[in-house]
Every structure is written in C-alpha cells, then in structure tokens.
Amino acid sequence: QQQVKQSPQSLIVQKGGIPIINCAYENTAFDYFPWYQQFPGKGPALLIAIRPDVSEKKEGRFTISFNKSAKQFSLHIMDSQPGDSATYFCAAAGRAQKLVFGQGTRLTINP
Amino acid sequence: KAGVTQTPRYLIKTRGQQVTLSCSPISGHRSVSWYQQTPGQGLQFLFEYFSETQRNKGNFPGRFSGRQFSNSRSEMNVSTLELGDSALYLCASSLDGTSGGAGFFGPGTRLTVL
Numbered sequence: 001q002q003q004v005k006q007s008p009q010s011l012i013v014q015k016g017g018i019p020i021i022n023c024a025y026e027n028t029a030f031d032y033f034p035w036y037q038q039f040p041g042k043g044p045a046l047l048i049a050i051r052p053d054v055s056e057k058k059e060g061r062f063t064i065s066f067n068k069s070a071k072q073f074s075l076h077i078m079d080s081q082p083g084d085s086a087t088y089f090c091a092a093a094g095r096a097q098k099l100v101f102g103q104g105t106r107l108t109i110n111p
Numbered sequence: 112k113a114g115v116t117q118t119p120r121y122l123i124k125t126r127g128q129q130v131t132l133s134c135s136p137i138s139g140h141r142s143v144s145w146y147q148q149t150p151g152q153g154l155q156f157l158f159e160y161f162s163e164t165q166r167n168k169g170n171f172p173g174r175f176s177g178r179q180f181s182n183s184r185s186e187m188n189v190s191t192l193e194l195g196d197s198a199l200y201l202c203a204s205s206l207d208g209t210s211g212g213a214g215f216f217g218p219g220t221r222l223t224v225l
Contacts, residue, residue: 036216043115043201043216044154089154091213098144098167099213101154 002027004092006102013080014110021105022074023090030092034099035064035075038087047088048075080109113138115204115217123223129190132220136183136204142166143185144213145177148199157200160185161208189222197224 005024013019023033034049050057050064050073057064061078077084090102116135124130136143144167145157156169160179177187183204189196199221205214 034213041218043203043218044213045216046214091154098156098159098169099154100156103153 002100004090004100004102006090006105008105009103010106010108012108012110015080015082017080017109019077019080019084019107019109020074021088021090021107022072023092023102024070024072025092025100026071027092027094027100028071029094029097030100031095032093033064033066033073034091034093035062036089036091036101038089038104044089077107082109082111085109115202115215117200117202117217117220119220120218121221121223123225124192125225126192126194128192129188130192130222131186131188132200132202132222134185134187134202134204134217136185136202137215140204140206140214141183142205142208142214143179143183144203144205144208145185145187146201146203146213146216147171148201148219149197154201157187159208166208192224194224196222198222 035047036044037047038044048059048062063076066073088105091099093099118133142161144159148154159167163179174190179185199219201219203213203216
C-alpha cells in the first residue's frame with residue numbers, strides 16, 4: 001500500500017514533443033504529490049508538486065494532472081528540449097509520512 | 112543561500128568496515144532526511160531528524176543509524192558494511208519536515224563497498 005508505481009521506465013521523445021510520465025498509488029492517506037528531476041551526478045531537485053484538492057497544476061512547461069478517483073497522477077512536459085533529458089521521479093507523502101518514490105523514468109529528448 | 116552539502120562525495124570501503132557520512136542542511140532548515148538510492152531499489156527513505164530527534168525511520172537494519180547536532184548538521188553511520196550497501200546516499204533538508212520532508216536534496220555521497 002506504500003508503493004508508488006511509475007511508468008514508463010524510459011522514454012525517448014523528439015524535441016518539441018510532449019513526454020508524459022504516469023504514476024499510480026494505493027494509499028488514500030497520501031496528500032502531497034511532488035515530481036523530482038535528477039541529472040547525472042546530482043541529487044533530485046523538486047520540479048513541481050500538487051495536492052489532491054486540485055486536478056491540474058502548471059509551472060512553466062511542466063504540468064501535473066491529478067485524478068483522485070483513479071489514484072493516478074502524471075507529469076507532462078510541453079515543448080520538450082534536450083536540456084530536459086534527465087531521470088524523473090514521482091513521489092507521494094501523507095501527514096507525518098515520509099516520501100515514497102516511484103522507480104524513476106529516464107527521459108531522453110532528441111534534438 | 113548555500114544549498115545542502117554532503118561530505119565526502121565519494122567513498123570506497125571494504126566489507127565489514129564502518130562509514131560515517133555528513134550532511135549540512137540549508138541554513139535555517141531544521142529537518143534532515145536521508146535516502147538511499149540504488150538502481151534496483153530506487154530511492155528509499157532511511158530516517159528523518161528534526162531538532163536533534165529521530166522523527167521517522169524507514170525499513171533498514173539497525174546497522175544504519177544517524178544523529179543530528181544542535182546546528183542541524185546530521186551524520187549517518189553504517190556499521191559492518193555489506194556489498195549491498197553500495198549506493199548513493201542522499202540527504203535532504205526542509206524547514207520543518209512537512210510535505211514529505213524532502214525539500215532540497217544534496218548531491219549525495221557515492222559509497223562503494225568492495
């Protein structure tokens with residue numbers, strides 16, 4: 001019940017395309033859903049986060065879509081660029097609970 | 112404002128040895144969390160410290176321990192190292208540990224156990 005399942009494991013998209021990464025969770029106590037971006041040799045960096053009282057959140061080219069009834073959330077990257085090539089992690093946490101991470105998606109944006 | 116710093120960045124040890132890793136959080140942050148990252152298991156929560164007290168603990172054996180000092184700096188210790196302990200150990204800090212606690216990550220310490 002503590003798992004967060006992330007797909008796909010890897011994704012290759014052409015520059016300008018819209019990669020979509022999906023996550024699903026079971027624990028209905030989760031109430032915070034962040035996405036992290038990690039470049040090789042660096043720690044994960046918080047990209048964008050959402051709480052279940054909204055269905056969508058946009059920050060720049062990054063959008064989170066959240067479906068509470070399906071217990072799913074996804075990350076969309078608009079107008080993707082080669083510099084967006086990184087590993088992306090979704091995560092979830094509840095009150096007094098620590099973050100549970102998905103397995104990660106290695107995204108490659110081809111020029 | 113300086114980010115989260117971790118030392119050392121790289122470490123090579125042999126089985127049976129022990130190791131201590133250090134983390135300095137962002138100034139003013141009182142919560143420090145530790146994570147282990149491996150290709151097979153991904154990012155797994157080790158423990159969280161807040162105001163020198165362990166507030167949360169993940170499912171790791173007792174060989175993994177930590178502490179936090181009055182200046183919020185934290186250390187984690189792994190005793191009797193095993194090959195499977197080879198991983199990137201990440202520290203994250205946040206003001207108070209809410210919202211999952213992992214506000215800002217450091218670059219990590221890459222531990223290799225031979």
